Amino acid sequence: MSFYDKLKFTDDGLIPAIIQEASTGRVLMMAWMNRASLESTIKTGKTHFWSRSRQKFWMKGEESGHTQTVRDIAFDCDGDVLLIQVDQIGAACHEGFKSCFFRSVEAAGASFRTTESQLQKPEDIYGKKK
């Protein structure tokens, strides 16, 4: 049985993909894939996604150079979530942080703190292209 047969995509044809840094276990981001982006991810060994806001197929790092090389693709018991181990170049987050999860809750939800330092300013990552 192909692993595609085990997967359940949403009515919009999407499945969430959790991206984890293979070397550190750090969860870097979550983004959505459709079948085409998943097939491209497997074929090329670089993560590809589907942008719901831009309604666009994209390769992670296509603008920033911050690509992700795939080390492993796992899927969960229900077949409706992917967990992908990668080697990350640069910052995974478009805001210039290594991980998109750079803020944590404090004081029972009343506030939050930034938990990591910014590697780059977004304008230094994307600004050149404008």
Next chain:
Amino acid sequence: MSFYDKLKFTDDGLIPAIIQEASTGRVLMMAWMNRASLESTIKTGKTHFWSRSRQKFWMKGEESGHTQTVRDIAFDCDGDVLLIQVDQIGAACHEGFKSCFFRSVEAAGASFRTTESQLQKPEDIYGKKK
């Protein structure tokens, strides 16, 4: 600013929560929360979710005893995904595996392999209650 103000729930009032084991970095599962289950998670220090299939509020481990004690709650740059660090008792997966991500893709998607051993049979976890 409250961290709730930074969050974006779906039209159904839900937000996905990635659950990671604090001590090992292992990603255990992903499940959905609504605001009430997130508030209960923060208030009690045990993870609570919203089941889309059962349309039901639930505490992880309420039947199995496999509860999750919260160590940290982070949220991503877009405010539409949570990453929660926990101490996991027993198996996170209802199929008796430590992690729900117990299978990985092989051979360019043509097949998959089981990557971890089952800790318990599901009937030994849930069967007693029937």
